[in-house]
Amino acid sequence: MDTNNSINLEVSNMIVRVFKDHEARGPTKVRTNIARNNVTCILEDTLTKAEQNLVHRGEAQVVHQMRESMQRTMKAEFVAGVESLLQREVVSFMSANDVENGFASEIFVLAPNAD
Numbered sequence: 001m002d003t004n005n006s007i008n009l010e011v012s013n014m015i016v017r018v019f020k021d022h023e024a025r026g027p028t029k030v031r032t033n034i035a036r037n038n039v040t041c042i043l044e045d046t047l048t049k050a051e052q053n054l055v056h057r058g059e060a061q062v063v064h065q066m067r068e069s070m071q072r073t074m075k076a077e078f079v080a081g082v083e084s085l086l087q088r089e090v091v092s093f094m095s096a097n098d099v100e101n102g103f104a105s106e107i108f109v110l111a112p113n114a115d
Contacts, residue, residue, distance in 0.1 A: 007085060008032040014081040015041050015106060018074050023048060027104070039082055039108040046097070046104045055099055063099045071095040071106075082108050 012030035019026035028045035047055065051063045079090045092109035 004034065008034060010085050011039060011082060012041065014085065015043065015078065018077045018081065019043075019046075021077075022070060022074055034086070037110040037112055039086070039110065041106040043104040043106070045102050047099060047102050051099070052102075060099050064097055067097040067099060067104070068095070071097075071104075078106060079108070082110075086110065088113070 009032075011032040011034070015030050015032070016026035025048055027043035030041055030043050032039065032041045034040075046067075047063065051066070054060070054063050075093055075095075079093050082088075082090050089111040090108045091111050094107045095105065096107075097104045
């Protein structure tokens with residue numbers, strides 16, 4: 001496995017671990033891409049059974065608000081994990097959720113490399 005694939009996998013695994021620590025369940029699939037000063041993680045199958053039931057009953061906005069709150073509580077761990085794995089400073093972090101389809105994204109903007 002080359003270094004880029006290895007670090008992408010490590011970031012993906014860290015994202016899943018943080019979710020599991022906070023929600024007792026993580027996404028079933030995470031794909032991480034690192035390009036220059038950007039790290040993008042696309043998460044699939046993110047919702048718990050209870051959240052899925054709420055969405056199916058027309059309460060997607062409630063689930064969206066809960067997800068946004070949870071991601072704010074996980075932000076420090078996500079940022080620390082990316083900084084530790086990449087040995088780069090994170091200068092911005094953003095999250096988005098598509099609760100109707102069970103996708104989410106975690107986006108990190110890194111400080112420019114000194115190189």
